[in-house]
Amino acid sequence: MFPGHHVQSLAGVIGSAVSLLAAVPYGYAIYRRAIRPHLFSWLIWSVVTAIAAAGQFVAGAGPSAWCTAAIAVTCFLTLMASIFRGERSWAKSDWLFLSIALSAIPIWVLTKDPTISVCLVTLIELAGLGPTVRKTIRDPWSENLTYFLLCVLKYALAMLALNTWSVAVAFYPTVNVAASVGVCILMIVRRRLLPKEGTNSQ
Secondary structure (H helix, E strand, O other): OOOHHHHHHHHHHHHHHHHHHHHHHHHHHHHOOOOOOOHHHHHHHHHHHHHHHHHHHHHOOOHHHHHHHHHHHHHHHHHHHHHHHOOOOOOHHHHHHHHHHHHHHHHHHHOOOHHHHHHHHHHHHHHHHHHHHHHHHHOHHHOOHHHHHHHHHHHHHHHHOOOOOOHHHHHHHHHHHHHHHHHHHHHHHHHHHOOOOOOOOO
């Protein structure tokens, strides 16, 4: 049996590895144009996750911060890919989600209370999810189900890697687990209603 600290470190290492490895098939699917990531979502997630990782290191989140840092790296790489091979249909609601997220970032950065800060960053992340959800409802085959299943796993591991449990450090990965599960369910339901023509390459 591992001591608690060793379990957290192991969860942090595995979670970081899952985050990085999940980006490989996702990136390949983008390259093949099998999926179309939404630029707005990945722009928001890149900025927010990078700041969140820095905040977790400062707040002493321990190995959980490793997972967040790995996620930040993959978000940035996906952002770069989405510039060239991402979704090109941007609705007015997408611009609204982007505006809400970007306008909230300065407030979040200036917030001194860690609990309020983590609630703000979580809301910003959810705003970033908006364009991807809208796109997935319209075309459930434009996203990769396996990737979001791995997101559930990596955020769950980030929870296990926490050195301490409080709203300030646990709310972010917990809500992201729920959000990832929600996207997976949405994708499965919509794919049943809108079967893909031809062979399923995902």
